[in-house]
Amino acid sequence: MCYACAMKLEAMLDEVGRRALREALDLTEDAPALLRPTQDARFGDYQLNAAMALAKKLKRPPRELAGALAERLQGEPAIASAEVAGPGFVNLTLDDTWLAARLGEDLRDHDADGVPPVAKPETIVVDFSSPNIAKQMHVGHLRSTILGDAVVRLLRQVGHHVIGDNHLGDWGTQFGLLIVGMREWGDEAKLESEPVDELERVYKLARARAKEDEDFAESARAELAKLQTGDAANLALWERFVAATRHTLDAIYARLGVTFDEWLGESAYHELLPGVVKTLEERGLAREDQGALCVFWGELADAPPKLKKQKEPFIVRKRDGAFLYSTTDIATILVRRDRFEADRSIYVVGSPQALHFQQLFALAKMLDVDMRLEHVGFGAILGDDGKVLRTRDGKAVRLSDLLDEAEERSLKRIEEARAEGVLRIPEEDVAAAAHAIGIGAVKYADLSQNRLSDYRFDWDRMISFKGNAGPYLQYNYARVRSIFRKAELDMQRFEAELRLDEALERVLARRLARFGDVVHRAAEQAEPHLVAEHLYELARGYSAFYKEHTILGAEGATRASRLALTALTGRQLKRGLGLLGVDVIERM
Numbered sequence: 001m002c003y004a005c006a007m008k009l010e011a012m013l014d015e016v017g018r019r020a021l022r023e024a025l026d027l028t029e030d031a032p033a034l035l036r037p038t039q040d041a042r043f044g045d046y047q048l049n050a051a052m053a054l055a056k057k058l059k060r061p062p063r064e065l066a067g068a069l070a071e072r073l074q075g076e077p078a079i080a081s082a083e084v085a086g087p088g089f090v091n092l093t094l095d096d097t098w099l100a101a102r103l104g105e106d107l108r109d110h111d112a113d114g115v116p117p118v119a120k121p122e123t124i125v126v127d128f129s130s131p132n133i134a135k136q137m138h139v140g141h142l143r144s145t146i147l148g149d150a151v152v153r154l155l156r157q158v159g160h161h162v163i164g165d166n167h168l169g170d171w172g173t174q175f176g177l178l179i180v181g182m183r184e185w186g187d188e189a190k191l192e193s194e195p196v197d198e199l200e201r202v203y204k205l206a207r208a209r210a211k212e213d214e215d216f217a218e219s220a221r222a223e224l225a226k227l228q229t230g231d232a233a234n235l236a237l238w239e240r241f242v243a244a245t246r247h248t249l250d251a252i253y254a255r256l257g258v259t260f261d262e263w264l265g266e267s268a269y270h271e272l273l274p275g276v277v278k279t280l281e282e283r284g285l286a287r288e289d290q291g292a293l294c295v296f297w298g299e300l301a302d303a304p305p306k307l308k309k310q311k312e313p314f315i316v317r318k319r320d321g322a323f324l325y326s327t328t329d330i331a332t333i334l335v336r337r338d339r340f341e342a343d344r345s346i347y348v349v350g351s352p353q354a355l356h357f358q359q360l361f362a363l364a365k366m367l368d369v370d371m372r373l374e375h376v377g378f379g380a381i382l383g384d385d386g387k388v389l390r391t392r393d394g395k396a397v398r399l400s401d402l403l404d405e406a407e408e409r410s411l412k413r414i415e416e417a418r419a420e421g422v423l424r425i426p427e428e429d430v431a432a433a434a435h436a437i438g439i440g441a442v443k444y445a446d447l448s449q450n451r452l453s454d455y456r457f458d459w460d461r462m463i464s465f466k467g468n469a470g471p472y473l474q475y476n477y478a479r480v481r482s483i484f485r486k487a488e489l490d491m492q493r494f495e496a497e498l499r500l501d502e503a504l505e506r507v508l509a510r511r512l513a514r515f516g517d518v519v520h521r522a523a524e525q526a527e528p529h530l531v532a533e534h535l536y537e538l539a540r541g542y543s544a545f546y547k548e549h550t551i552l553g554a555e556g557a558t559r560a561s562r563l564a565l566t567a568l569t570g571r572q573l574k575r576g577l578g579l580l581g582v583d584v585i586e587r588m
């Protein structure tokens with residue numbers, strides 16, 4: 001009876017609905033079933049909205065169409081009842097026996113816990129983190145880093161070939177300033193011992209001086225030009241700056257558990273830029289204006305209407321011959337297409353850069369690039385005052401300081417909870433747990449938000465064993481582990497027949513059955529918060545069940561079935577948290 005094994009639940013129900021629709025209404029062509037999960041369990045589990053959409057076209061009352069559809073669905077093994085509701089919806093309630101069998105299949109899916117692979121795997125480049133060299137990583141890069149990492153994990157989970165690329169800002173105007181600045185104020189010893197601090201200090205001085213002193217600014221530009229045309233001395237300095245920053249970055253990524261497949265910074269595309277600019281000119285997409293080479297959207301017939309009104313041009317070469325961020329990004333697209341043969345390229349970059357990407361993608365299209373290009377934007381992290389998060393003295397918060405604080409606070413909370421007897425983390429595991437809980441809390445707080453909104457950074461809510469927070473989910477996972485330790489069974493391998501006799505078991509089963517759909521939707525829409533939401537609801541559903549019913553105290557088939565529900569819960573928590581880059585803890 002397994003017509004659904006390798007299929008997501010919603011896809012399968014959708015197909016059932018579609019077939020019933022065609023047969024019930026004698027349609028000659030397929031019409032979408034318009035399946036949605038219901039918001040309120042009183043209206044069943046899923047809803048088909050097709051009748052409403054078809055009524056106009058078929059010139060028949062929607063309720064009548066819905067009635068025919070509902071009737072046709074009687075006897076479907078997956079569906080216990082199909083009822084017409086409201087002006088013409090069909091509410092579906094899943095059949096418990098069918099659902100139990102379906103979850104049994106997920107239980108046996110040891111490799112993917114019921115998340116099927118996509119039918120057509122694609123090659124996808126995810127451009128994320130991408131900080132600028134010679135600067136400390138600030139909290140602004142935190143979101144790109146952890147969101148991007150989650151997007152990579154999600155897309156990989158559903159079977160795509162994913163290339164995570166750190167597009168470092170390692171070739172911009174800052175290097176001209178750094179080179180002249182180092183000559184003027186540089187401290188060799190500090191460049192060795194605390195390279196990034198030293199580079200930042202010098203950069204600030206140089207930038208301030210360049211604002212007031214035109215000769216200084218001019219010499220910075222000249223040094224940049226020398227660097228970009230291959231001057232050996234400047235290249236050697238540049239390499240030192242890059243290596244020093246790389247070192248600091250590596251330490252942060254290791255702490256966050258984030259890795260990349262490629263580190264193709266802006267400098268990697270340097271040699272391609274003259275060719276890119278030439279192509280743009282030849283194709284009539286860019287023209288000179290006061291010495292600079294620009295794309296004027298209003299002058300291009302094929303430009304998207306939204307950009308045509310854009311007065312400011314998209315500059316691809318400055319008056320002094322220097323190329324820009326935008327030029328590099330065009331070259332990058334071509335490389336991703338030609339060298340990586342990517343079907344899609346995803347940019348996880350803050351929403352303030354939306355216009356840059358709109359212009360970039362429009363230009364790529366006019367260059368006949370047929371790769372799906374997507375900007376995955378995100379909002380800001382705010383402090384208590386509702387403004388972008390800063391330190392008390394108004395400076396940008398350093399990522400490394402923030403992570404230190406996360407681990408310190410988590411350690412404190414753990415010690416308190418151990419003293420109260422709420423947590424039972426063994427002494428020797430406390431340090432590792434403080435790391436997993438602290439870093440996990442920061443990541444979860446970020447990833448559980450809709451990425452487009454700004455959110456307020458709140459330590460107390462974030463490091464909490466209650467409510468929608470990372471530690472609460474880690475705690476729920478550890479509880480599952482503890483049950484399996486007591487039962488002396490292997491959670492990952494446990495198999496049993498499921499039976500859904502109790503109301504709370506039926507609620508929990510419905511939540512568990514959604515996992516595959518949730519992961520796919522989150523991957524497709526680059527929305528990790530959908531996974532977070534699922535895990536939180538799952539943990540709540542499981543807790544309610546756990547409070548009401550004994551698991552290890554039950555007998556025979558009931559005990560086995562409850563252990564199966566527990567195993568599925570644990571496995572989804574583990575896999576789901578893993579998709580968010582949050583580590584689980586075995587004992588808490």
Ligand code: ARG
Binds near residue numbers: 129132169329332349
């Ligand atoms: N380095 C840039 C910044 O810090 C982000 C780069 C994003 N990636 C890209 N291909 N433009 O703002």
